[in-house]
Amino acid sequence: MSGPSVHALSPHPEERRRRVSLDHPSRRRCAAPQDEGSEEPKGHVMTDTPLLDVTDLATHFHARAGVVKAVDGVSFSLKRGEVMGLVGESGSGKSITGFSIIGLLDPPGRIERGSVKLEGRELVGLPPDELRAIRGKAISMVFQDPMMTLNPMLTIGDQIGLALEAHESVTGTERRQRAIAALAQVRIPDPQTKVDFYPHQFSGGMRQRVAIAIALLHRPRLIICDEPTTALDVSIQAEILAEMKELVAQLGTALIWISHDLATVASIADHVCVMRYGKIVEAGPVLQVLTRPQHPYTQGLLDSLPSRARPGAMLARGAGTDAAPPPRLPRQAESGHRRADLPYVVIETVGKRFQRKSGVLRLLAQKAGLVGPLPAVQAVDDVTLSIARGEALGLVGESGSGKSTLGRIVAGIYAPDSGQILLDGEPVMSPGERPHKITTRIQTIFQDPFASLNPRMRIGDSIAEGPLAHGLVGRAEAGTYVAQWLAAVGLDPAFAGRYPHQFSGGQRQRVAIARALAMQPRSTSRSRRRSSICCCGCGRNSA
Ligand SMILES: Nc1ncnc2c1ncn2[C@@H]1O[C@H](COP(=O)(O)OP(=O)(O)OP(=O)(O)O)[C@@H](O)[C@H]1O
Numbered sequence: 001m002s003g004p005s006v007h008a009l010s011p012h013p014e015e016r017r018r019r020v021s022l023d024h025p026s027r028r029r030c031a032a033p034q035d036e037g038s039e040e041p042k043g044h045v046m047t048d049t050p051l052l053d054v055t056d057l058a059t060h061f062h063a064r065a066g067v068v069k070a071v072d073g074v075s076f077s078l079k080r081g082e083v084m085g086l087v088g089e090s091g092s093g094k095s096i097t098g099f100s101i102i103g104l105l106d107p108p109g110r111i112e113r114g115s116v117k118l119e120g121r122e123l124v125g126l127p128p129d130e131l132r133a134i135r136g137k138a139i140s141m142v143f144q145d146p147m148m149t150l151n152p153m154l155t156i157g158d159q160i161g162l163a164l165e166a167h168e169s170v171t172g173t174e175r176r177q178r179a180i181a182a183l184a185q186v187r188i189p190d191p192q193t194k195v196d197f198y199p200h201q202f203s204g205g206m207r208q209r210v211a212i213a214i215a216l217l218h219r220p221r222l223i224i225c226d227e228p229t230t231a232l233d234v235s236i237q238a239e240i241l242a243e244m245k246e247l248v249a250q251l252g253t254a255l256i257w258i259s260h261d262l263a264t265v266a267s268i269a270d271h272v273c274v275m276r277y278g279k280i281v282e283a284g285p286v287l288q289v290l291t292r293p294q295h296p297y298t299q300g301l302l303d304s305l306p307s308r309a310r311p312g313a314m315l316a317r318g319a320g321t322d323a324a325p326p327p328r329l330p331r332q333a334e335s336g337h338r339r340a341d342l343p344y345v346v347i348e349t350v351g352k353r354f355q356r357k358s359g360v361l362r363l364l365a366q367k368a369g370l371v372g373p374l375p376a377v378q379a380v381d382d383v384t385l386s387i388a389r390g391e392a393l394g395l396v397g398e399s400g401s402g403k404s405t406l407g408r409i410v411a412g413i414y415a416p417d418s419g420q421i422l423l424d425g426e427p428v429m430s431p432g433e434r435p436h437k438i439t440t441r442i443q444t445i446f447q448d449p450f451a452s453l454n455p456r457m458r459i460g461d462s463i464a465e466g467p468l469a470h471g472l473v474g475r476a477e478a479g480t481y482v483a484q485w486l487a488a489v490g491l492d493p494a495f496a497g498r499y500p501h502q503f504s505g506g507q508r509q510r511v512a513i514a515r516a517l518a519m520q521p522r523s524t525s526r527s528r529r530r531s532s533i534c535c536c537g538c539g540r541n542s543a
């Protein structure tokens, strides 16, 4: 199926932008996308030509194991000020479409064919320095992990300054003022002070706001947001979504919003394109696609939404195709030893306080008796709960409510200050103690899979590393063992030879899950008694 022309389906995008401009006369100047410094071709009629015209775009990766057709003949166009949602399952080619548009592909990935035109100017095949001049200025990108944009060694003000200087010459004072204004624009409180902070001093939501501020710095005509709110908790997600909507409307910027979260797409996009296996399978106005989907795959995607689906129901990978469903995970609960009545993990009156560290000046002031120590933070306060075998417990709460700290105590990363953890009736952790002899039985899946995967190791080796070290598998059978776990999480066993960067975000998370689950002793009668638990911090989305 050839990709549809999205803007042809749009009834009122220009009207939407005009209304915003009229509502905010003071902002009309910002709304003009053809600001100074534009790469606008001479004689170009701004209102008639699409801002972005993607035709038959194909991006392939030429790996040793074969060619991966990540994007396989995608076409769409976007007008000024339009917001397009790009949705689809993990690995469908959404991010690679974004990277191809902005010219951020690393070998062995390359654009095989097709065209990407920005206001009539062909971007495919442009020399790297010309692409660099466009990137960050005419088109910018916001990633799921703001740390992909931010340098931990530089203050926020310096980073915004560097991004400014990439395309403009500014004086030192101007640089600081513009950085403060950029932070204020994305509603960072007290920007005059925060401009001197380092990224680690900001919360995840604030860091993402800074990444958005940097993306908006040169008033780009197009912003590509790749899952920008997926890692944030729902309240911050909603705030950022609302602010982003307002900002793109103010600035007249077109937006491609890449997400697997149909709810955010419904709330921000005018149009939506649904991707699968590198192709667009359905496109149209967001309401039409989400309420009256035509393609069986889109119908499956919508049916798998938690609000509609039965508990535990998954989108069949074969929806809309003849593809076979993925192999199922080996479940210990099915081998007849689920004992839901007996608690397997007991967390008893657990508490944890963190003493906040004072800076050098405060320490000196403390020594001089001028101030007292900073108050301690009670991260976990008298928590008691239990989990039965085969049961999954969801721990939800707003940012800073203690979820991760409790998870880390159970995983043995922190010792509790009070209370105890019992595993199968045996105390495994008591105040002040380090955990012992439970490392193969408790595994953690982190929100960011990069945190658990060594970027220099093939993922097959990463998955086999722990089971080999703990004698769960011998060297001779390690390959088959890894293949079994890759298949169990719905990945092709041939991927064992890839490095972490060669996966999509969702695929990488599956690798991290396979790595954690591979630490389960196999189902021998002894190991059944010693089944494992996993602490997951995969995401904060309440859905
Ligand atoms: N460097 C690479 N080498 C080989 N294949 C790659 C590489 N990077 C991505 N791919 C493959 O390209 C395909 C599309 O990946 P992409 O990152 O665009 O997926 P996505 O739709 O963004 O998924 P997600 O929702 O998980 O982020 C996937 O099959 C992925 O494995």
Ligand SMILES: [Mg+2]
Pocket (backbone or CB within 6 Å): 094, 095, 096, 226, 504, 505, 506
């Ligand atoms: Mg992606």
